[in-house]
Amino acid sequence: MSQRVLVKQLQSLPDGPVSVSGWVETVRDQKKVQFVILRDETGAVQLVNPATRELAEDAGPEASAALALTETISALATGTFLTVHGQLKHDERVKLGGVEIKVAALDIAAEALPETPIAADSGMDKRMDWRFLDLRQARNNLIFRVQTTLEHAMRTYWVERDYIEIHSPKLMSSPSESNAELFSMDYFEDKTAYLAQSPQHFKQMAQSAGFGKIFEIGDVFRADPSFTSRHATEFTSVDAEISWIDSHEDVARMQEELLQFAIQAVKDKHGAEIEELFGIEVVVPTVPFPRIPLAEARETVKQRGYEIPRTDGDLDPEGERQVAAYIEETYGHQFVFVTDYHPEIRPFYHMRDPETGMTRSYDLLFKGVEITTGAQREHRVRILEEQAVEKGLDLAGLEHYLDFFRYGTPPHGGFGMGLARLLMLLLGESSIREVTFLFRGPTRLAP
Amino acid sequence: MSQRVLVKQLQSLPDGPVSVSGWVETVRDQKKVQFVILRDETGAVQLVNPATRELAEDAGPEASAALALTETISALATGTFLTVHGQLKHDERVKLGGVEIKVAALDIAAEALPETPIAADSGMDKRMDWRFLDLRQARNNLIFRVQTTLEHAMRTYWVERDYIEIHSPKLMSSPSESNAELFSMDYFEDKTAYLAQSPQHFKQMAQSAGFGKIFEIGDVFRADPSFTSRHATEFTSVDAEISWIDSHEDVARMQEELLQFAIQAVKDKHGAEIEELFGIEVVVPTVPFPRIPLAEARETVKQRGYEIPRTDGDLDPEGERQVAAYIEETYGHQFVFVTDYHPEIRPFYHMRDPETGMTRSYDLLFKGVEITTGAQREHRVRILEEQAVEKGLDLAGLEHYLDFFRYGTPPHGGFGMGLARLLMLLLGESSIREVTFLFRGPTRLAP
Numbered sequence: 104m105s106q107r108v109l110v111k112q113l114q115s116l117p118d119g120p121v122s123v124s125g126w127v128e129t130v131r132d133q134k135k136v137q138f139v140i141l142r143d144e145t146g147a148v149q150l151v152n153p154a155t156r157e158l159a160e161d162a163g164p165e166a167s168a169a170l171a172l173t174e175t176i177s178a179l180a181t182g183t184f185l186t187v188h189g190q191l192k193h194d195e196r197v198k199l200g201g202v203e204i205k206v207a208a209l210d211i212a213a214e215a216l217p218e219t220p221i222a223a224d225s226g227m228d229k230r231m232d233w234r235f236l237d238l239r240q241a242r243n244n245l246i247f248r249v250q251t252t253l254e255h256a257m258r259t260y261w262v263e264r265d266y267i268e269i270h271s272p273k274l275m276s277s278p279s280e281s282n283a284e285l286f287s288m289d290y291f292e293d294k295t296a297y298l299a300q301s302p303q304h305f306k307q308m309a310q311s312a313g314f315g316k317i318f319e320i321g322d323v324f325r326a327d328p329s330f331t332s333r334h335a336t337e338f339t340s341v342d343a344e345i346s347w348i349d350s351h352e353d354v355a356r357m358q359e360e361l362l363q364f365a366i367q368a369v370k371d372k373h374g375a376e377i378e379e380l381f382g383i384e385v386v387v388p389t390v391p392f393p394r395i396p397l398a399e400a401r402e403t404v405k406q407r408g409y410e411i412p413r414t415d416g417d418l419d420p421e422g423e424r425q426v427a428a429y430i431e432e433t434y435g436h437q438f439v440f441v442t443d444y445h446p447e448i449r450p451f452y453h454m455r456d457p458e459t460g461m462t463r464s465y466d467l468l469f470k471g472v473e474i475t476t477g478a479q480r481e482h483r484v485r486i487l488e489e490q491a492v493e494k495g496l497d498l499a500g501l502e503h504y505l506d507f508f509r510y511g512t513p514p515h516g517g518f519g520m521g522l523a524r525l526l527m528l529l530l531g532e533s534s535i536r537e538v539t540f541l542f543r544g545p546t547r548l549a550p
Numbered sequence: 551m552s553q554r555v556l557v558k559q560l561q562s563l564p565d566g567p568v569s570v571s572g573w574v575e576t577v578r579d580q581k582k583v584q585f586v587i588l589r590d591e592t593g594a595v596q597l598v599n600p601a602t603r604e605l606a607e608d609a610g611p612e613a614s615a616a617l618a619l620t621e622t623i624s625a626l627a628t629g630t631f632l633t634v635h636g637q638l639k640h641d642e643r644v645k646l647g648g649v650e651i652k653v654a655a656l657d658i659a660a661e662a663l664p665e666t667p668i669a670a671d672s673g674m675d676k677r678m679d680w681r682f683l684d685l686r687q688a689r690n691n692l693i694f695r696v697q698t699t700l701e702h703a704m705r706t707y708w709v710e711r712d713y714i715e716i717h718s719p720k721l722m723s724s725p726s727e728s729n730a731e732l733f734s735m736d737y738f739e740d741k742t743a744y745l746a747q748s749p750q751h752f753k754q755m756a757q758s759a760g761f762g763k764i765f766e767i768g769d770v771f772r773a774d775p776s777f778t779s780r781h782a783t784e785f786t787s788v789d790a791e792i793s794w795i796d797s798h799e800d801v802a803r804m805q806e807e808l809l810q811f812a813i814q815a816v817k818d819k820h821g822a823e824i825e826e827l828f829g830i831e832v833v834v835p836t837v838p839f840p841r842i843p844l845a846e847a848r849e850t851v852k853q854r855g856y857e858i859p860r861t862d863g864d865l866d867p868e869g870e871r872q873v874a875a876y877i878e879e880t881y882g883h884q885f886v887f888v889t890d891y892h893p894e895i896r897p898f899y900h901m902r903d904p905e906t907g908m909t910r911s912y913d914l915l916f917k918g919v920e921i922t923t924g925a926q927r928e929h930r931v932r933i934l935e936e937q938a939v940e941k942g943l944d945l946a947g948l949e950h951y952l953d954f955f956r957y958g959t960p961p962h963g964g965f966g967m968g969l970a971r972l973l974m975l976l977l978g979e980s981s982i983r984e985v986t987f988l989f990r991g992p993t994r995l996a997p
Binding site: 107124125126142143144145180182183184186212213214215216219233234235236238239244247248250251252254255258259262265266267268269270271272273274275276277286287288290291292294296298305308309311312313314315316321322324326328336337339346347482483484503504506507508509510511512513514522540541543545546548549550 | 554571572573589590591592627629630631633659660661662663666680681682683685686691694695697698699701702705706709712713714715716717718719720721722723724733734735737738739741743745752755756758759760761762763768769771773775783784786793794929930931950951953954955956957958959960961969987988990992993995996997
C-alpha cells in the first residue's frame with residue numbers, strides 16, 4: 104500500500120515532502136494562484152499552486168511542466184479522486200487547519216463527471232438518489248463513525264458480560280409477530296418464505312436453548328406503508344434477551360447501563376466533532392433513568408394541556424414529547440421508561456403481573472421519541488397459549504414457537520431498539536433517512 | 551435479578567449455601583439417593599438428595615417435606631428449568647468438577663414435556679427440527695461462544711484501525727451480482743425487490759463516498775439449490791473493502807492479519823475447551839500466509855496424481871484439498887492464498903493486470919476449503935463497462951452501480967468471507983449446518 108498520509112495527521116508533521124490521497128471538494132482557479140480543497144475520510148486540506156498561464160518563447164521543460172500542471176488543476180472536476188505529492192507548509196494564516204500543501208505533482212486516480220447532480224442543500228429525496236455523493240459531506244461521514252463507535256461499545260459491553268452474539272434467520276416459514284406488514288416470496292418446493300419483522304422468536308429460542316444472555320444487531324423488514332421520519336421498510340435492530348430475570352426491571356437496568364456505556368464512548372471519541380458539525384452536546388445519561396407508569400404519564404400530559412386523541416390508552420407522538428418535556432423539567436433527564444402497559448396494547452407474549460393485571464413491559468423514550476419496547480416474556484406455555492387465543496391468533500401458525508416453551512424455558516425478557524432512531528436522536532437529526540446508510544421505504548428501493 | 555451463581559463459579563466458592571439456576575440434563579433416581587445433573591450456559595453440576603421413599607406413621611412435617619422433595623425429583627423431566635437452593639460441598643470423588651450440591655429446595659421455573667424428541671446422536675435433520683434442544687449440548691453452546699469471540703475480535707481489529715461499520719440494504723431494485731440464485735418479491739407500487747446476494751455494490755459505494763475503509767458482518771441470500779455441506783440459502787457474510795490499494799495484495803495482507811488476530815483471540819479464550827469438546831487444537835496462523843498462483847496450484851495437484859475434471863481452469867473441491875495438503879506438507883500452514891485467476895472465471899468487476907492479463911484477485915483456502923474471494927476492483931468506469939459487456943451483462947441493470955464510478959472512486963478492493971465456513975473449519979466440523987444458529991436451505995425453512 105502506498106505511503107499515504109491522512110489529512111488529520113498533517114498538523115503534527117514537520118514541513119517537507121508529503122503525499123495525500125482524497126477527492127476534490129472545490130477548485131478556486133485564480134489568475135495568479137490556484138487553490139484546491141482536497142478531502143479524505145479524516146478531513147480537508149488546502150492545496151496551492153502558483154499558476155503558469157503561458158510560456159515564454161524560450162521556455163524550458165520545467166516551465167512546460169508548470170503550464171501542464173496549471174491546466175490539469177483548472178480542469179479538475181469536483182469529486183475527482185487523486186493523490187497529491189507536494190511540500191507541506193505550516194502557515195497559521197491558512198484557516199483550514201493551519202497547513203497547506205504546495206503541489207509538485209498530481210496522480211489522478213479517477214476523474215469525475217464535471218456536473219455534480221446534487222449540492223449539500225439539495226432536497227432530501229434528491230440527495231437520497233445520489234446518496235454516495237451526499238455521504239461525502241463531513242457531517243455524513245461522522246454519522247457513520249459515530250454509529251461504528253456506538254455499536255462497538257454496545258457489543259463490548261455485552262461481550263465483557265459473557266453474552267452470546269447470534270445471527271437469527273431472516274427467512275421464516277411463518278410470520279414472526281403478526282400478519283401485518285409482512286414481505287413474502289416464493290421459496291423452494293412451492294413454499295412461501297416470509298422476511299423476519301424482528302428476531303423475537305429466535306432470541307427467545309436461544310433462552311430455551313440455555314444460552315442465558317444473547318444479543319443480535321441485524322436487519323429486520325416491515326412492509327410498512329408509513330412515510331414518517333421514524334419508519335423504514337428495512338432497518339437495523341439492536342436486540343438483547345436474558346434469562347432468569349425477576350421482571351422487566353432487570354431488562355431495563357441492563358439497557359440503561361448499556362446506553363450509558365455506549366453514549367459515553369461516543370462522547371469520548373467524537374464529542375468535540377459532534378459539537379462542531381451538529382451543534383449539539385452529547386449528554387451521557389445518569390442511571391437509573393427515570394420511570395413513570397403509563398397512567399401517570401397520561402395524567403401528566405393532560406395537566407400540561409394536551410388531550411391525547413388515541414382511545415386505546417397509549418401515548419401518541421405528541422404525548423411522548425410532553426412526557427419527555429415533563430421528565431426533562433423535573434429530573435433533567437433525556438430518557439424515561441414508561442411502564443405498566445395494559446395487555447390490550449401489548450403483544451400476547453408479554454408477561455402480565457398477577458397483582459396489577461398490567462404487562463411487565465416498558466417503552467423507552469429518548470428526547471421524546473420511542474426507541475425501544477422491552478418486556479418480560481410469558482414462558483409458561485399454557486398461559487402463553489391462552490394469551491395468544493385471547494388476541495385472536497391462530498395457534499397452528501405458532502407451533503414452532505410454542506414448542507420452545509413445551510420443552511422448558513427459563514424466565515426471560517429483553518428489548519428491541521432501532522439503531523437509526525437512537526442515532527437520529529443522539530445527533531439531533533430530523534429523520535432516520537439522514538442516519539441510514541441507504542434508506543429503504545415504500546417509494547425508495549434504490550440506489 | 552436473583553442472586554444467581556453460575557456453575558463455573560462453584561469450584562471457587564467455599565462450602566455453604568448456594569442457589570444455581572439451569573436445566574435438568576439427567577436424573578439418576580436410585581432407591582436410597584437421587585442424583586440430578588443440572589446444566590447452565592457455563593457447565594454442569596451434580597445435585598444430590600438422600601431419598602425419602604415412605605413416611606413413618608409418626609412422621610413430622612420435615613419428613614413430609616423430604617418425601618415431597620424426593621417425589622418432585624423422581625418426576626423431573628429432562629429439560630425442566632429450575633433453581634436449586636442447597637449446600638455446596640467440595641468432594642474430590644465427584645467427577646463432575648469436584649463439587650456437588652445437597653438439595654434443600656427446588657423452584658421449578660418451567661416443566662418440560664417428559665419425552666425429549668431428540669438425543670445427542672440423532673440424525674442431523676432430526677436435530678435441526680429440534681434445534682433449540684440440540685443447542686443445549688455443551689459443544690453446541692461452545693460453538694456460538696467461539697463465534698462471538700471470533701466476530702468481536704475481527705470488529706475490534708477493524709475499529710482500532712478506523713474502519714467504518716456499515717449496514718447495507720438487503721432489499722434491492724436490481725440483482726447485486728448476477729441473475730442466478732436470486733430471491734425476489736413484490737414490493738410497493740408494483741415494483742419487484744430482490745434480496746442481496748452480497749453487499750458487493752454497497753461496499754464499493756462506500757469507497758466512492760470516501761469512507762476509506764469499511765466492514766460489514768451481515769446476512770446475504772442465495773436461492774441456491776445446492777445440498778452440499780458448504781452451502782445455504784441464507785448466511786452471515788464477513789465483508790471488508792478498502793481504498794487506495796496498489797493491488798489485491800494489500801487486501802490479502804489485511805485479511806491474513808485479521809485472521810491471525812481473531813484466531814489468537816479464540817485460542818486465548820476457548821483453546822482448552824475446544825480441545826476438550828472437539829478434540830482439536832486451534833493453531834494460530836503465522837503471517838504472511840503462503841501464496842500460490844492458480845496455474846502452479848493446478849500443476850501441483852496434477853503431479854500429486856489427481857486430474858481435475860473441470861475444464862474452466864479453476865480448482866474443484868478435491869483439487870483445493872490437494873493444494874492444501876501440499877501447502878501443509880511444504881510450509882506447515884493451514885491457509886493458502888491462490889492467486890492469478892483468469893478473467894473468464896472471475897466477475898466482471900475484478901481488475902485485470904495489464905502485464906499478465908490475469909485478475910488481481912485471490913481465493914483463500916483454509917484446511918482445503920475455500921472461505922474467501924478477494925480482489926482489487928476495476929474503478930475506471932470505461933474499462934468496467936467494457937468488462938461487463940464482455941461478460942454479456944446488461945448495462946441498463948447496472949446504471950446505479952456504474953454511477954458510483956462516473957463521479958469518482960479511488961482504487962479499492964476487498965473480500966467476502968462466509969462466517970460459518972470459517973467456524974466449521976476452525977472447529978473441525980463437517981457441515982456449516984452444525985455451526986449455524988438456524989440453518990436455511992432448499993428444504994429447510996423452519997423452525
